[in-house]
Each structure stands twice: as C-alpha cells, then as structure tokens.
Amino acid sequence: MKVTRRRLTQSLAAGLSACGRPRRPNIVLFYADDLRATALDLYNPDAVAMPNLARLAASGITFDHSYTPHPLCQPARVSLWTGQYSSKHGSRYNQKPMADGTPNMAEWFRGAGYRMGIFGKNHCFTPAQLDRWFDDDYSIGSAKWKSALSPETVKEMREVAEWRGRRGGPMGPPAAAPFSHELFPTHIASERAIEFIGARQGGQPFFAWVSLVDPHTPADVPEKFAGALPLERTRLPPCRDKEMSTRNTRMRIYEYLIRGREIPDERLARYLSIYSGKNAFLDFELGRVMDALESRGFRENTILIFASDNGDFAGEHHLIVKTGCLLDSMVRMPLVLSWPGGGVPQGRRENALVSHVDLAPTLLSMAQLPPLPSAQGRLLPLNASVSRRAYVYAEYGNGDPYYDWSEARQVGPASRPGEYALRTRLELEHLARRERAGHLRMIRTHTHKLIADSNGDVEFYDLAADPGELTNVHGESRYAREEQRLIALLNQPLR
Numbered sequence: 001m002k003v004t005r006r007r008l009t010q011s012l013a014a015g016l017s018a019c020g021r022p023r024r025p026n027i028v029l030f031y032a033d034d035l036r037a038t039a040l041d042l043y044n045p046d047a048v049a050m051p052n053l054a055r056l057a058a059s060g061i062t063f064d065h066s067y068t069p070h071p072l073c074q075p076a077r078v079s080l081w082t083g084q085y086s087s088k089h090g091s092r093y094n095q096k097p098m099a100d101g102t103p104n105m106a107e108w109f110r111g112a113g114y115r116m117g118i119f120g121k122n123h124c125f126t127p128a129q130l131d132r133w134f135d136d137d138y139s140i141g142s143a144k145w146k147s148a149l150s151p152e153t154v155k156e157m158r159e160v161a162e163w164r165g166r167r168g169g170p171m172g173p174p175a176a177a178p179f180s181h182e183l184f185p186t187h188i189a190s191e192r193a194i195e196f197i198g199a200r201q202g203g204q205p206f207f208a209w210v211s212l213v214d215p216h217t218p219a220d221v222p223e224k225f226a227g228a229l230p231l232e233r234t235r236l237p238p239c240r241d242k243e244m245s246t247r248n249t250r251m252r253i254y255e256y257l258i259r260g261r262e263i264p265d266e267r268l269a270r271y272l273s274i275y276s277g278k279n280a281f282l283d284f285e286l287g288r289v290m291d292a293l294e295s296r297g298f299r300e301n302t303i304l305i306f307a308s309d310n311g312d313f314a315g316e317h318h319l320i321v322k323t324g325c326l327l328d329s330m331v332r333m334p335l336v337l338s339w340p341g342g343g344v345p346q347g348r349r350e351n352a353l354v355s356h357v358d359l360a361p362t363l364l365s366m367a368q369l370p371p372l373p374s375a376q377g378r379l380l381p382l383n384a385s386v387s388r389r390a391y392v393y394a395e396y397g398n399g400d401p402y403y404d405w406s407e408a409r410q411v412g413p414a415s416r417p418g419e420y421a422l423r424t425r426l427e428l429e430h431l432a433r434r435e436r437a438g439h440l441r442m443i444r445t446h447t448h449k450l451i452a453d454s455n456g457d458v459e460f461y462d463l464a465a466d467p468g469e470l471t472n473v474h475g476e477s478r479y480a481r482e483e484q485r486l487i488a489l490l491n492q493p494l495r
Helices: 005-018 051-058 073-082 105-111 127-133 143-147 151-166 185-198 249-258 265-295 356-366 405-411 425-436 477-490
Strands: 026-033 060-067 115-120 136-139 175-177 206-215 220-222 302-308 335-338 348-355 392-396 440-444 448-453 458-462
Touching: 026 265, 051 060, 051 265, 051 302, 051 335, 060 392, 073 105, 073 356, 105 115, 105 127, 105 206, 105 356, 115 185, 127 136, 136 143, 136 185, 143 185, 151 175, 175 265, 185 206, 185 265, 206 265, 220 265, 249 405, 249 425, 265 302, 302 356, 348 356, 348 392, 405 425, 440 477, 448 477, 458 477
Parallel strands: 026 206, 026 302, 060 348, 115 136, 115 206, 175 220
Antiparallel strands: 060 335, 302 335, 392 440, 440 448, 448 458
C-alpha cells in the first residue's frame, strides 16, 4: 500500500481527534548493534554487570524471551521501523534499505508532530528518507555528524582507525584500545542525543533513535571499559564435541571459514572479555542518556526502550562474531521498556514470547496514534489483558541461489583461527553472497525450536532439556509429533 502524505495526515488527524489530543509521550529508542541477551547480567548471572540497564529495568518491564525477526543489521532495522517481517518489506540483505512507500514509524510520528532525531548508525533509511522524516540527522557520516566534530577530534579518530588497521582491521585480535572513549562513535552519538534532549522545550514531543555501533566488531574497546569483565572472570558457554556435524550447511561453512574448532579457549575468552567491555561502554552511555532525561524533567513522560538488532556468538558454539544462523545466540535479544508516567508496570519480568516486529504497533498504540496499515506485529504484553504469542518467527536470506561448499573453498579458511579477514573484494563479495543465499526460517516456542533451510537442512531442538541448543534431535521418533506441529506452523501465513 502506497501511503500518500494526504492520506497519512488525514489518518493521523483522525486518530488524534479520537483520543482528545492528550499529552503525547516522548520516545527514546536506545538501540545496540550485535548484542545478544545472554551477554548481559540482566539475563545471565555470569555476564558483565550493567547497572544502568538494571536501573532502567527497575522502572519498567524486562522481556525474557525477545526475538529479532531477521538476525542481520539492515533487515532487522527495517523490521523494527515497519513492524513487518523481511520477506514482506523486502529488505532481506545489508545492501537494501527500506523501500519507498513502506509505512513506518518515522513517517507516522513525524506526521503526528514529533521532532525526530537519529544519532549513530542508520543502516535502515535512504538519504532521501532521512531528509524527509528526521529533523536532526546525526547518523554516522551525515553532514551534521561531520560538522559537529572538531578538527582535533577528526585527527584523533583517524589515529584510532590507523591503530586498528595495523592490528588487522575489523576481524583483528581483541584488544583494549589506548584511546579516550570520547573518540568512539558510541560516545559521540550519545553526546549528540543528549544535546538534542537538552534543547527540547515543553510542548512538542520528540522521538530519539540512539543507535549505537557497539558491541559490533571490530573487537576493541576503550581502555576505560576493558576491565569490566576481566579475563579471569569470563566463563565460556558450554559446547559439545562434534556438535557442528549436525548443524546446517551455513553454520558449518562459517565454522570452516574462521576455523572455529581450532580457536583456543584463551582467544575465545579474550573476545568475550572485550565484547563485554563494549557492553559496559553501552551501559555507561545509557546512564548518561537517562540522566539527561531526568535533569530536563522528561523522564516521567518518556518511553525509553533498550533493544538490539541481532546477536554475536562471543564464544557460544566455539565461535565468534555472526553468520546465517537462527540459534538463540543470533536471535534472542535484550528488550526493556519503561514509561514511569504511563502506567507501565515497574520492575516486572515478562516471560511471554515477543518479536521486535511488535515494537512499532506498541509504540504507536502507546502514543495513541493510528496503527501502520501493513504491520504484522502485535501489541507487546504490557499487561495481563494482552494476548500472548504461542511462538515467534525469524528468517534469514533473500532467496538467492544457495551458497555451497565449492564457493566457500574459493575463499578458503582463515590464515589463523578466528581471524577470517574481510579486506579483499573476493571476501566481501562472498560475505554478501552468504547473506543473500537461500531462505532460512525458524519457529520457536517456549519448549522447542524448528529451523528449516531452503536447501533441505532441518534442525530441531528440545529447549527444555537443551537450552544451549547443543544437540540437534531432528528426525528422532520421540520428537516426531512436536516437530510435525512446528512444521505445520512454519507453513502457515505469518502472524
């Protein structure tokens, strides 16, 4: 459905009239990049401490079973803003931003009079869409982003990039970076968001997308946060000998390319330690944003959300970084939502299954705005009256021809375990091929998970007995009935 400006304005006006033009809430969407749920102590007692996230959780709802609809940056972000699965909105790989004419939150909230701001990573909207819907565009590389950097800061940021390049680029060994945290995009984006909040006056509501690049690779973190989870305190997740032999072809190819089974435990632990330091960095910036809201008197009437787009193995299954995979390492996301003045329960943990396609419908409803006409998400269960999902769905791939072993061997394995480079044109082309190839789909209930790939690969996990998803029990007779039930669900229309 193509949404014209006239149709949108009429719809929003009707919605506002129906609800008597109440004082609408501000919205701050604090969004991480490649952050899985179990990397945080909110979900895992062995993980890095996140005191500001705990502070946010005490004022709102923590969703224990929150899932991305597509564990890849751009598809996940377009799904976030449209409330649609990637197979509907069409942005199914990292080189395809949101299609024009797709109804989305940015258009809806801007049309309702919100001042819109983006701070940090975009990887969702086209330049024309940013210009059309965002009053303050501080996305990385934008004109405002560049103009806000002093010549000295630009020089020092270049030194960080040169240091990183000498260490091997984005897949270099994990390390503490001997530079101030103020030179990193996570801090710079937060600083611009805080300025945006500080400049707001009463009356016009605002929507700030604080979209930070951590803990995405490269695996380095400012020294200030490098000791947040010291190497001696890291606990590697359990893995099973030869577990990779029962995984799907995508995951086995990735393990071959990065030589996953050969990565020493010490290297995995160091990666997890640095990854955790980056999460502590996020927590520090979250606290600064929360303080800014409180000091300006906005906190009571601000919906504040903490979420992420997709995960990172960070040691799970003896792997690092990410690939086309629908295990919980990649798809189970943190999600905390708080609105102190809006009646959202405080300090509550919600066990229901939820999807990030549910965020757009929920935020529009909370602001008493008309729903997106093509959203597939549903309202998050903020209270007992909202129905709960029986399962969540996720997918991966664009339906292109399948990427097979013959292609993987054109690139070959890493020269050293865990250091698969992404420098040459061939390597980057093959990464894009793997992200677009085939169509991987998942149905997950509280107790079981089915993962089916377009090449015929199937995985089935008994989550009650095997929460780490270490053993693929596909085809075992004792699971036949439940597996058939999930296959039937997978073949139904998405809802």
